[in-house]
Amino acid sequence: MTATLFRLPSGSVVDGWHVLRELGNGGFAVVYLVEKNGKPHALKVARHREASGDDKQTHARMVREATTLLMLDHPNIIRHRGYGYAETGNMYVALEYVDGWTLAEWKERKHPTIHEILRVFVKLASALSYMHERGVLHRDLKLVNVLIRKSDGEPIIIDFGCATYSMAEDLTEEGLPPGTERFRAPEQFKFLREHKNEHRARYAFRVADEIFAFGVMLYELLADPRPAEHRPRIALNNPMMPPPPVRAVNPRIPLVLSELVERILSRDPSKRPVDTDALRRELEEHLEHSGAEYMVPAHAPSEQWPSEPSGVGGPSVVPSNGPTPPKRATKTLAAGAALVMALTAAVTFWRVSGDVASQILDHSAPPMTSPLDMSLPSPAPMALLPATDAGQKEGSTVKMPTPEVLIQGRPTRVRNKVSAAECAALSLVAALAAGCPSSQIRPESFTCPDGAVRAMVNDLHWRRFDQFILTLDDRHDGDDQIWFTPGSDVVGVVPKVKGLNRRQYEVAPPGTRFYGKVYYLSDKMGRADGPALVVRYDRVKLPGQDEQPICFVVEGRSYGFKDGRVLASNTNGGTVVDRWP
Structure with missing residues (x-):
């Protein structure tokens, strides 16, 4: 087989699936919008093995994904519609087509109340509990891998390319299983540190890891008014330092809910809910006893982009990078970042965020270590995460918006010129935007x-x-x-x-x-x-x-x-x- 990039042209037919257009592609597969019997579907087709950079396992990964989906049938989990092989020998999996927003896009476009967010997460916890009872672990839960269907507001867990199940063959040759770094549980980094010289050591992904990733999603929806916007964010999985309570970042969040999120994100796995069914029950209790404080939007509309006008936006099978920010300067970004950083230790390094909006139904999330070196350092205290497409483009003459910091609880604009003492007092986000010469952005050691x-x-x-x-x-x-x-x-x-x-x-x-x-x-x-x-x-x-x-x-x-x-x-x-x- 030659190492040519496989593409299905529009109008081609694969086992009766009529290809309409390509939706996206990644390292292991290409996803197409297809039609059969007058209904839309998504077709995920494995790339040629040589083209994937993983010549032995591309096919095996697709077989595992198909097998996993055949084991599941739940209203909040993406459903398979068949599988087979294209004429070139590439395996495909057909999936239901979901016209929806990613969790982050839904938050920004619909301005849900805290009660509505909890309702969605109760259903996600129920779907995970169903999945775990059958021995399936998703292993790549994140905001872009959950869609909110536009027609009925139901959440759908998607992209099982990183999933595994009981007795499945281990396809990972690295220390950690595939996944997205920002959503990894802290104990994974601890494992790498303790076994950095044992190149055959493999981390055993557990339900506790899945619960932590669930907590990261919930934290971000409650704490961040614009979670789909690509910009620096604090790391939530530092093994030594937990993130600030979500209520400290967003005072609208009820204290009891903030405490639950804090437990879900505990550095100690034993302090998290024992399993996803227990997690579901706790969230349901919050819903049952929720009062007026749960019936308000998680963030004031003024902190978010305007809601999407009715009828705007076509079917969304590939998550976008979020709504385009308005050209006006926003007042809450630096202020919120400054508040968070004032509650935590000084920021030293940036870590590379893996939660970039990826093609839906296309896993391609690589393990975080190489066979040559498994020594991934633990995240620096409250590290900021660089996000793709954030800030200005190179060569742009547009000035960064003037940041704000909180002084005695009141937002105050940073002057065009700041002294060295003022720079030292600013958060990293505000300091960078203010032009402080000592601010540093650097990648951690990477594999x-x-x-x-x-x-x-x-x-x-x-x-x-x-x-x-x-x-x-x-x-x-x-x-x-x-x-x-x-x-x-x-x-x-x-x-x-x-x-x-x-x-x-x-x-x-x-x-x-x-x-x-x-x-x-x-x-x-x-x-x-x-x-x-x-x-x-x-x-x-x-x-x-x-x-x-x-x-x-x-x-x-x-x-x-x-x-x-x-x-x-x-x-x-x-x-x-x-x-x-």
């Missing part, structure tokens, strides 16, 4: 994406510490110095210039595209020449070939720092690594 080592060695023929030249952001000329926004995505490209070494022409020729994220290191990190730009690329596409997972890092000198952005050369050299630093 390779799933399959990256194999892809780099076997398919790309790269060697560790190979160095390649590329234009870091293909939206700008390679000869320019441009402003990079930490936390944003960039696509780099190998330029068609003279001077590339022979090896690069052979294994990363002109036209090769690198996909990654921007960071920087401040001058407090041992850089004598000022803040240093860091770009981490985790995917690559050579001309005429499919995308492959990689580990490639660019470190470059910066020439300026302003409004949280870094000025640096757009052409630089990078290095093939198996982790960084």
Whole structure:
């Protein structure tokens, strides 16, 4: 089988499923909107095994997903509609089509009351209890993997690509099972730390892990007025430091509910509800005894984007990145962040958030460690999570909105110029927006994406510490110095210039595209020449070939720092690594 990217063109037919259009794709599958007998469905088709970066397990993962779905039949769990093989031999799973919003989008568009949020989570807990009774663990619960159906407001758990069941074969070659880092229970990081030198050690995912992820979803809906917006957020799974109580972040939340969420997110798994049925019962009790304080929206409408007008928005099978924020500056973002940070320890590092809106029904969530190094450090105290597409785009002349901080409970605008003392008093979010020179955004040490080592060695023929030249952001000329926004995505490209070494022409020729994220290191990190730009690329596409997972890092000198952005050369050299630093 050749390593070509498999696509079904519109109008093609697979076992009677008429393909209308592609909805999305990931590392292991492509999802299509299809029609059969006049009804819409979703068709998830496995990619060619070589194209996935996981040449031995792509098919096995799809078989497991189909098997898992065949074991389940619940009104709040996505239902299968069949399975089979396309003409090319790629396995597919047909699923019901859900016209709905993700949990985060629903929160922003419908402004639900606390009572309505609890009603949804009671049904989710019931679905999880049903699932767990049958030995099934989802393992990737997050806001984009729950849809709220528009027609009746019912929540639907989707995307079982990471799921497992009793007696299932272990497909994971890494220390942790597949999943999204922000929703991992703290004990997973503790396991990695304790077994960092045991490369055969595998974490056994449990119901307690699922309950923690459930708690993260509930916390975010109660605490965040705009959970679909991609921006920095505090880490909720630091093994040593719990997040602030949700009531401290949002005073509208009743104390007893805040205490329940605090228990669900306990660092000690034994203090969480014993199982998801017990969790369901506790949530139901809150509903039964809820008073007037539960009948108000979780956040004031002024803190959220306007509700979606009636009739706006078509069927949603692939979660969007949330509603487009208005161009006006919002007053609550920095104020809320400042309040949270005032309640917690000082922020030091950013961690990479995995909760980016992914294609629905397409798992592609990689394990967080590589075979070469299982030592993932525990999250730094109250780390902030960088979110994709957050803030300004590189090269933009639009100024960041003037932030606010809380002084004696009242929002106060930060002046255009702030002193060093004032910078020290601000939260990281506010300090960055205010242009404080000592603020730092940096990635933690990271390990390779799933399959990256194999892809780099076997398919790309790269060697560790190979160095390649590329234009870091293909939206700008390679000869320019441009402003990079930490936390944003960039696509780099190998330029068609003279001077590339022979090896690069052979294994990363002109036209090769690198996909990654921007960071920087401040001058407090041992850089004598000022803040240093860091770009981490985790995917690559050579001309005429499919995308492959990689580990490639660019470190470059910066020439300026302003409004949280870094000025640096757009052409630089990078290095093939198996982790960084």
